[in-house]
Amino acid sequence: MVQPYQHEPFTNFKVEENRQAFLEGVKTVEGYLGQDYPLVIGGKRVSTEDKIVSTNPSNKVEVVGRVSKANKELAEVAMQAAVEAFKTWRKTKPEVRADVLFKAAAIVRRRKHEFSALLMKEAGKPWNEADADTAEAIDFMEFYARQMLRIKDGVRVESRPNEYNRYDYIPLGVGVVISPWNFAFAIMAGTTVAAIVSGNPVLLKPASTTPIVAAKFVEVMEEAGLPKGVLNFVPGSGAEVGDYLVDHKDTRFISFTGSRDVGLRIFERAAKLNKGQIWLKRVIAEMGGKDTIVVDKEADLELAAQSIVSSAFGFSGQKCSACSRAVILEDVYDQVLNRVVELTKELTVGDPADQSNFMGPVIDQNAFDKIMSYIEIGKQEGKLMAGGTGDNSKGFFIQPTVFADLDSEARIMQEEIFGPVVGFTKAKDFDHAIEIANNTEYGLTGAVITKNRENMEKAREDFHVGNLYFNRGCTGAIVGYQPFGGFNMSGTDSKAGGPDYLLLHMQAKTTSEMF
Structure with a gap:
């Protein structure tokens, strides 16, 4: 009889004993x-x-x-x-x-x-x-x-x-x-x-x-x-x-x-x-991925903002599942955008050895150059709301960056950046939001924040991604719980x-x- 599978628990670093154990690992x-x-x-x-x-x-x-x-x-x-x-x-x-x-x-x-x-x-x-x-x-x-x-x-x-x-x-x-x-x-x-x-x-x-x-x-x-x-x-x-x-x-x-x-x-x-x-x-x-979080007008807007920020900027956005596109229904667009900007400005960036830093570096000089060049493109295509700067004097640090009012066809809404950059665009209604979400050659992850069951079912059928999440972020698939892999240019x-x-x-x- 094969034993039932349970995933490895994550460590709670608020517990001092665990913190010390990690510092021993560092030593x-x-x-x-x-x-x-x-x-x-x-x-x-x-x-x-x-x-x-x-x-x-x-x-x-x-x-x-x-x-x-x-x-x-x-x-x-x-x-x-x-x-x-x-x-x-x-x-x-x-x-x-x-x-x-x-x-x-x-x-x-x-x-x-x-x-x-x-x-x-x-x-x-x-x-x-x-x-x-x-x-x-x-x-x-x-x-x-x-x-x-x-x-x-x-x-x-x-x-x-x-x-x-x-x-x-x-x-x-x-x-x-x-x-x-x-x-x-x-x-x-x-x-x-x-x-x-x-x-x-x-x-x-x-x-x-x-x-x-x-x-x-x-x-x-x-x-x-x-x-x-x-x-x-x-x-x-x-x-x-x-x-x-x-x-x-x-x-x-x-x-x-x-x-x-x-x-x-x-x-x-x-x-x-x-x-x-x-x-x-x-x-x-x-x-790869060009992953979208869709926020419906009937949604927990605080949950939406938190989900966008954690999915876009966790590990400096260097995940194929990272949220790089936020498609928000126009009725709640300003509220969600403003809250995301507030949360983003609270994030700390620096050496991850310091546990208080939310974000560390990007991986190397090539990544730094590529992401910074996309930020320059973003400044031409949309409105810079947060971040937009980088410092590679000691390590490869880029501030979490939010662009607003983008066209869904904009380059930073279509091309995989693989860094801490998220673009916002408005949708007229839920059908329009799903249409924008699918308007990419990738199909890896996506999330929908909504309280509307009908829209949830519509997304389940029509949002064409391998991993679709409701009322949570679009990163963090767990082995055996959310089998991971995508459609189209996201792989086989x-x-x-x-x-x-x-x-x-x-x-x-x-x-x-x-x-």
Whole structure:
């Protein structure tokens, strides 16, 4: 009997004991800042001269660590190690594969505050955001282990007299996991363990801005008893190592989380048949979002304002689920806008090591430049109501920014900014609001704040997003509770943390025996 799943609780940092435990985690991480981390290929540690240097986005001079950089030659060695490991890992009992994940979850749970502190240093996450990221990583390990135990015997199909039929799920083969920096632990670990528990060896290429948390996760998986070659750690350049592995004849599937443009590039490259390749590569892609909160005229307006602010500016808006568009019915537009501006002006921005700061930095100089350029566009397209400034002298800090009176076709209402910027536009009525909400090439998350049941049902049918929330913000999906993934340019409609996610890493086989 598979135990019922309950998600990992978030830490209440108002409790002094928890606060001290987190500060201990920070001390632990500060004790190993600046270290070198090797590649892990077939269980062997491989160091290279060429390094990826990870720095703290709150304090550019602080080096979090240096990770050896893979090249094509080492990527090939890793691929062959994974191909070899597949021969035995695919035949390893699902119960054993699940146990590795349960053990890894237990190890991370014991080191929870250390991992969160590392996310604070490497990704610039405030305490609560870092804690939620670590909790989600634990959730993914526990949830996917349980899911594997549920599907290990396949699905019952009909048999006839003197005939026995079975429908089983078998692993696909070697997977390439390309993970993002914004959920540097949760998504990186989740996409990796989903592939592994399904019986597939993995080549993990983490984001170059956050490779240290990935290196630490690889150590955890080894400690949990994962056999050599099942998880190969190959950080490197996307143009060199990423392309090489996506194109490789032995790659069976690619699991990618990141931007729309990179996702499309991977999708296109994966579609090409390479010499010696005998399958169609499967692509699991979670790409981007341009997410809208709709506020009806019959709504709790304080809840609406709070939801917009937390969804737009949590982790500096660096979530594919972040609210970057607020569509407000004209009857209540000014009230909601003015309250959002008030709340936004109360937010504190600074080093997340200081628990009192609501917002930390954006991830790096490129992100800072891109967001600031969108703020300049916004000043031409709408009315700047709050924020609009940035300071990158020590870290990459941008003030939470609100633009009002935008046309729904404005660039900052259409293009993914991935920063602390939200745009407001008016809707004539509820139908018009849903029409504006759907007027984007993305379809990831959305929220509707309303007391009108009829409008709620209308949105349930017509608001075309993978994750739709009523009377709450549009960020913060919990594994197993709100399976996560979107439509259109937001990806391949996969639902991470959902009941059918593991099946994307497997294929069905029918066997029929006559008696």
